[in-house]
Every structure is written in C-alpha cells, then in structure tokens.
Amino acid sequence: MSALDIRGLEVFAGARRLLGPLDLSLEAGRCLALVGESGSGKSLSLAALLGLLPPGLQSRGELHVDGQAIALGSAAHARLPGRVLAWVPQDPQAALHPLRRVGDQLAESLRVLRGLDRAGAQREALALFGRLQLPDPPALLRRFPHQLSGGQRQRVLVALALAGRPRVLLADEPTSALDPRLAREALGLFDQLRAELGLAVLLVSHDLPMVAAHAQHLAILRGGELVESGPAEAVFARPAHAYTRELLAADRLPVAEAHAPGPELVRLKSVRITYAGQAAPVLSGIDLELRRGECLALVGESGSGKSSLGRALLRLMRRGVAGRILFDGEDLLAAPPGRLRALRRRIGVVFQDPSASLDPRMRVHALVSEPLRIHGLAGPAARRARAGELLQAVGLDPSLAGRWPHQLSGGQRQRVAIARALSTDPELLVCDEAVSALDAQHRAGVLALLGRLKRERGLALLFITHDFAAARALAERCAMLADGRLQAVGTPGDLLPGAVPAG
Known part of the structure; x- marks a missing residue:
C-alpha cells in the first residue's frame, strides 16, 4: 500500500x-x-x-x-x-537546541502536533523514549543535548520525528x-x-x-x-x-601499499586526557609513535577519545592533558607561546565538515592562503599565487580561487581544506574524520589525494576515522582505542579483518 x-x-x-x-x-x-x-x-x-x-x-x-x-x-x-511527513536531519548536534533540555523540545512538539496538555506530553515523551530503547527515560528527558552520546542524540531526533504520528x-x-x-x-x-x-x-x-x-x-x-x-x-x-x-x-577502495617509513616525527608518552568535572580520564596511558611518510589510522567508536587525542596533539586543549607529546623531539605540551606558534607552522589539520571549517565570507584564495597571512610568510600577491599552486596540487582548477565555499561541491570544499592545511608545507597532517561526510566518489578521490601527498611530500598522517575501509586504503598502521585505553597497534589488515566500506 x-x-x-x-x-x-x-x-x-x-x-x-x-x-x-x-x-x-x-x-x-x-x-x-x-x-x-x-x-x-x-x-x-x-x-x-x-x-x-x-x-x-x-x-x-x-x-x-x-x-x-x-x-x-x-x-x-x-x-x-x-x-x-517527518524529517530526521543529518546532524543531531546541530538540529537539537543546545540550551533546552531534550524533554522540553519533545514535549513542545507533542503539544503542537497532537494538542496534548503538559501531563499528557510528559507521558507520551516517556513512552517514545522507551519505544526507542533510550536508557532511563525520566533522567534522559532532563538532559541537554551535549550530555548525550551521538547515538542517543540520533534517537532523540527520531522521537521528535515520531511526535506527530x-x-x-x-x-x-x-x-x-x-x-x-x-x-x-x-x-x-x-x-x-x-x-x-x-x-x-x-x-x-x-x-x-x-x-x-x-x-x-x-x-x-x-x-x-x-x-x-x-x-x-x-x-x-x-x-x-x-x-x-x-x-x-x-565504493570498493583498494588496500594501501606498504612503504618503508622514515625517521620518527611524533611520539606520545603516557598521555592522559581529563575533562573538567569528570573524575575518570577520557584517555590514559597512551603511548604511540608516528614516522615521516607514514599514515597511522586512529580508530574507535564514538566517544572512544579519538578526536580528543587529536586536539591534544594540536594543543587545542588548554587544560586536562598530561604526559608528553613530542614533535620532532620537542614537547608540545611544554612549549612556550612563541615556540608553539613556530611548531604549529609545521602541522596542518583537516576537519570533518568543510562547510563548517571554511569561512563562508572568504573566497577560496583567501581561505587557502590564510595560514600564510597568519604566520606572516608572504605578501598579498605571493599569497594569491601560492593559493593557485596549492589548488592545482590538490587536483582543483586554479580558476576556482575566486569562488565562495558555497559555490563548490562537497569534495571540492574538502580539497580546499586540504590545500589550506598544506599552505605552510607541514610535516604532519592531522585528518579528523576527513572523509566521513563525503559520497563514495569524493571519498575515494580525497583518499587517493592524501595517499599521493603522503608519498610525494613525505608527510606523516594521523588519520582519525571510524571508517574501516578508509583506514585500510590509506594507513600502514592502525591504533585502536576503546574504554579510554589503547587496545592494540598493528596493520589495518590485522586489526580490521573483514572491514567493509562505511559511509
């Protein structure tokens, strides 16, 4: 029917x-x-x-x-x-109001769509959370979106969609x-x-x-x-x-070819990460190394600490990080501001969502050359020329330099983000879920680009992902996080047997 x-x-x-x-x-x-x-x-x-x-x-x-x-x-x-018709949006974090409890948001939908009074909306909200197998519905209704896991936020969106039957x-x-x-x-x-x-x-x-x-x-x-x-x-x-x-x-990605890595560039020693207000650390006892010309895939479920470790390496976390993070022999955690700024020139980062990480008010050439301006490495004309070279290096036509981000496809925006990350000729590239928002064709193209750049430039890549097939296509080694600990380090073939492509 x-x-x-x-x-x-x-x-x-x-x-x-x-x-x-x-x-x-x-x-x-x-x-x-x-x-x-x-x-x-x-x-x-x-x-x-x-x-x-x-x-x-x-x-x-x-x-x-x-x-x-x-x-x-x-x-x-x-x-x-x-x-x-009911809609389940793509991003639960963006779709839910961050300053309102999830129960209040659901009750409002129930009252508007079904004309329920306050008590009836509360009963129906509890019933919906129970149907969707959310734990402890009375307590969960009182929480804010940031206090829920990714899977729980997704189920709250489904509850909102079901409110009007x-x-x-x-x-x-x-x-x-x-x-x-x-x-x-x-x-x-x-x-x-x-x-x-x-x-x-x-x-x-x-x-x-x-x-x-x-x-x-x-x-x-x-x-x-x-x-x-x-x-x-x-x-x-x-x-x-x-x-x-x-x-x-x-969607059928090849497996990465093994290459002999260069000398050590990054070493993590007994790294421990704790968030304010939490007694237990998010991560503890993390010991890892990353060599020049090598890709290390950091894998684990949502909430395993992958992105936290990446932010700690980038010194984007001001507090709660203990241990040592050595970059080319220097401890990033102990570096004073002036020295840290110089070290950051040697590290590039590509975030998950290029729509969010690229300033919509800046043209492509300004976005790509922004790190050069920040570090005072070139004048306006030289920056514009360098932007064209970088766009070409990541497989884009330099004529795109005058466009705005919204005028590009998702794959093109992510390539712009990679070009920007390469602008200061970094030795380390940190990619945090850099292909998870891309379709199969753009995903394959960006992975092939990252592999080529790694080989040609001798880049060290920390590839943070939950996409096992992408890890197998790009990484020589894989580190698996779970329960706040480093569970295993080895080849993707050993740690991810039977991995299949995942969006």
Whole structure:
C-alpha cells in the first residue's frame, strides 16, 4: 500500500531547472533509498517535500495522499510536515537546541502536533523514549543535548520525528556522522519502526553497503535527474546505467601499499586526557609513535577519545592533558607561546565538515592562503599565487580561487581544506574524520589525494576515522582505542579483518 506518491517533483531557480521531474512511490513499511553524489539533488528533494526550500527556489509537482492530490507549495502541503511527513536531519548536534533540555523540545512538539496538555506530553515523551530503547527515560528527558552520546542524540531526533504520528520518515544521511556500530543500530531502528508502525522511509544516503542491507527500492540521482530506479537487489546485482556502475566501483577502495617509513616525527608518552568535572580520564596511558611518510589510522567508536587525542596533539586543549607529546623531539605540551606558534607552522589539520571549517565570507584564495597571512610568510600577491599552486596540487582548477565555499561541491570544499592545511608545507597532517561526510566518489578521490601527498611530500598522517575501509586504503598502521585505553597497534589488515566500506 502506498503511503505517499510523488508526481512530477521539480525545483527551479528562476527559469533553470535544478531537479526533476521525479516520480517516486513510498510504500508503507518499506524503505526507498535516494542515492547520488554531492550536488545530485538528494537533500534538495527532501527540502521540496518539506516546503523548506531556500529563498529564490521554487518547487512544482504533486503529492498524492489517501487518493488526494496536493500541490507543492499549497496550504494543504504546508499542513503535511510533522503529521504526514517527518524529517530526521543529518546532524543531531546541530538540529537539537543546545540550551533546552531534550524533554522540553519533545514535549513542545507533542503539544503542537497532537494538542496534548503538559501531563499528557510528559507521558507520551516517556513512552517514545522507551519505544526507542533510550536508557532511563525520566533522567534522559532532563538532559541537554551535549550530555548525550551521538547515538542517543540520533534517537532523540527520531522521537521528535515520531511526535506527530507521521506516515513517512524522511531521513537525510542519518549515519554519516556515526561509527559503524551506531550506524547499524540507527538503520536497524528504522527497520523496526517500519515493521511495527508501518512507516515508509525515504532514506537519503551515500553509504551504498548500508543501503544494500536496509532498502528495498533504490533511486539514483545525478545532476538533479533520476537515472535509474528499481528493486535494490536488482540494481546492485545488475546496474543498468554507467553512473550507477561508477558509484558502486568508487565504493570498493583498494588496500594501501606498504612503504618503508622514515625517521620518527611524533611520539606520545603516557598521555592522559581529563575533562573538567569528570573524575575518570577520557584517555590514559597512551603511548604511540608516528614516522615521516607514514599514515597511522586512529580508530574507535564514538566517544572512544579519538578526536580528543587529536586536539591534544594540536594543543587545542588548554587544560586536562598530561604526559608528553613530542614533535620532532620537542614537547608540545611544554612549549612556550612563541615556540608553539613556530611548531604549529609545521602541522596542518583537516576537519570533518568543510562547510563548517571554511569561512563562508572568504573566497577560496583567501581561505587557502590564510595560514600564510597568519604566520606572516608572504605578501598579498605571493599569497594569491601560492593559493593557485596549492589548488592545482590538490587536483582543483586554479580558476576556482575566486569562488565562495558555497559555490563548490562537497569534495571540492574538502580539497580546499586540504590545500589550506598544506599552505605552510607541514610535516604532519592531522585528518579528523576527513572523509566521513563525503559520497563514495569524493571519498575515494580525497583518499587517493592524501595517499599521493603522503608519498610525494613525505608527510606523516594521523588519520582519525571510524571508517574501516578508509583506514585500510590509506594507513600502514592502525591504533585502536576503546574504554579510554589503547587496545592494540598493528596493520589495518590485522586489526580490521573483514572491514567493509562505511559511509
């Protein structure tokens, strides 16, 4: 039985069509996955369905619910979100209000969408948290988003989506920020809700292995056009369109070739990290080394301390770090401000989300050359020329130097972030989940770029990731964190047997 039929969905910017026409059917109790590279129109489709298109864009088409045709943009369409259509955004940390308790946010949705009084909203909130298997619902309702784990925040978003008893869940990249275990749990939860409540799920994802395990139907977008659709099993087994074959090929990453590393560049000795207000350390007894020309993958589940260790190495944590972090023989933790500034010129960093790490008010050439300006290494003309060289080095056309970040694709933005990290010719590059937000093609391209730069420049790479396949494709060695301790160090093949690509 169809829960929602989408007919002739189109999105325009003036006279230019950005998306469509799309015809899709969402069946009760089943999952339809919408797949494609960054910029293909996946999230734009969800925004049009929810009536959340940005200013300047217009939608056209119809939604069919219970035999009734509802025009996009009409008053009837405006009544669907929250009640018929519910949205699970990509980033729980950004979607939840940081200054309000999660219980208050859920109770507000219940009162608005279902007209419940305060006591009724409280009872229903407890019931929803229980259904979603959140621990100790009464206590959890009183917490703020930052006091929850990544998996718990994701389930709170699902509770908010279920508040209006919708028929269709629109899930926008719900696993991209989660480690493999939490990603499996999140999609397993959607499967459970489909079975128990008869929900239809429209899953936007670039994680093809996850899609293969959970979606019954597949729709492939490219440049705003639907290029292939059909039963997921058939599309994966016999892809008809060349673009679908490219997507599947890009997700199969090669294993990194072993290279003899150079001399030691970084050594961590008995590093211990403690956050204010917490009695137990986040990490303790960490001993690691990293050599020139080598990539060390730091892996572990969410909350294992991977990013904390990276921030400690970058001296982005002012307090709570004990032990020694030696960079080329000098202790970063003991370095005075002037010396620390000089050492930081030799270290580059690439963060997870280029949309957040690149200043939207700066053009590409200014972003790439910003470290040169900060360290006083060149004048304006030389910085502009250097930006062009760096863009070329990371596989981008220097003509992009005059663009703004929003005018680039996700893969292009991450390459700009890498170019910026290389601007001072660093000897160490710290990559914190640098490919987790990218689709399969951009992910493969950025990993190949990092591997080439490592070989050509003799860079040492600390690659922080929960993506086992990416670790196997780039790293010579792997360090696994769990329960605040370093559990094992070895080759990715030894520590990550049977690793499969993960978004």
